[in-house]
Amino acid sequence: MISPSAIAYQSRPEATVDSAARASQPRHLAFVSTFYYPRMRGGAEHSLQHHAESLVQRGIRVSVISLHDGKKPERQVHRGVECHALPAPHFASCLSQEHRAPAVTRALWHVVDVYNAAAGSLLESELRQIGPDLVQTENLPGWSCAAWDAIRRLGLPHVQMLHDFQLTCPAATRFKDGCNCESTCFSCAPFTAIPRQRSQRVEHVVANSRYTRDLYRRLGYFGGARTFDVIYGAVPPVEQTTPIASEPGRLRIGYLGRLHPTKGVRQLIEAFAQVGRPDAVLRIAGRGTDEFEAELRAAAGGHAVEFLGHTPANAFLDAIDVLVVPSLWHEPMGRVVIEAATHGVPVIVATRGGLTELFVEGKTGWAFEPTAPVELVDRLRQVDLATLHAMRSDCRQFAADFAPDPIADRWIALYSRLIAPRTAMGTGRPVGDSASREGVFQRTL
Secondary structure (H helix, E strand, O other): OOOHHHHHHHHOOOOOOOHHHHHHOOOEEEEEOOOOOOOOOOHHHHHHHHHHHHHHHOOOEEEEEEEEOOOOOEEEEEOOEEEEEEEOOOOHHHHOOOOOOOHHHHHHHHHHOOOOHHHHHHHHHHHHHHOOOEEEEOOOOOOOOHHHHHHHHHOOOEEEEEOOOHHHOOOOOOEEOOEEOOOOOOOOHHHHHHHHHHHOOOOEEEEOOHHHHHHHHHOOOOOOOOEEEEOOOOOOOOOOOOOOOOOOOOEEEEEEOOOOHHHOHHHHHHHHHHHOOOOEEEEEEOOOOHHHHHHHHHHOOOOOEEEEEOOOHHHHHOOOOEEEEOOOOOOOOOHHHHHHHHOOOOEEEEOOHHHHHOOOEOOOEEEEOOOOHHHHHHHHHHOOHHHHHHOHHHHHHHHHHHOHHHHHHHHHHHHHHHHHHHHHHOOOOOOOOOOOHHHHHHHHO
16 A cells, blocks of 8 residues: 555656667567466466567567477467467476476476576577577576576676566465465575575566565575666556446455465455345455365355356456455565456455555555454445445556556666667677578578
């Protein structure tokens, strides 16, 4: 929960992209990510997709290099973005979206993924072929921090984007035995020492929230960074929508997301059961394991709780009056808060991680402390339809700062600063040349 001016400062570009900046902006950007289209896993991949496509619309050539569990490279152009999906050099089954690898295989993969030299060599070869002006690394499981050394060997400008806590915790959540990890636990330490040491040589870093940035700083990562910015993930606006008509006087409370113990869904159901509002219904959209879903249904027994399963976000957000985000773990950003705002839906948000940076208290939502269940119960009792409907305009206005265009402006300003010294010195690219690079992708198809 922050002021409108503070959030605007974080999400809007630091400076207008003027003619001088355009002259030094990159012509070809390469992104390195574990997953990308058509293998989209979560918010990080969707944020990258929106960003990449917005850059293409501005005339910048964009390549995304990802991994997959197949045997051969897959190359295609999707919405103007050149997609290079390369076979993972080790334990490809751990990247499968259809089958979960055995526990022993996953454990060995985490060991190799501390520093995967083969993946680094694979990336170096691909970057030599496509010849970008600048490389941005995203989530790196499968690539490991060896990707940073590969980029450094090529002498390319580089920025690391932090979407989660994976470099500090193999599970990426920093949540264990029902509690958030304030320090690196004993079991994670062997997997994080090398990434932390290698991170000291990364010069430019961007985090998706102030919470994410501050956590990495506190744990001793990226100590040598010359810049460490915060740029929130882009969330596209939606066309003006007309919410589905409620039953007269019916308050529709919603939860949207994965059904998992770290998400606080059970605590939300228990709080709703205590509210005692006959005019309210709790709608839960998302899936989890069969066992956990059975636990949730048992907790909801006898109360007006609807389990909708997997539901398209746009349709769901148009059919509720308020969204509750009851996470127990420290969410790095929490895109669903901004997705709700684009639909004019106020939020009730747990004071966890970057979630508190994504709304304005009393104008677009309210906060509650998840370790004090009575706070959520009280808020659900107090909220009323007239107040929620009056907040819709503020929600949509707030969400506009997270649209792809203003977010892209800030990224381009950053990219221009990073390549400007090279442009001024006439150093050019150490790989490829301007005459050949446009044909590289076509030759590799």
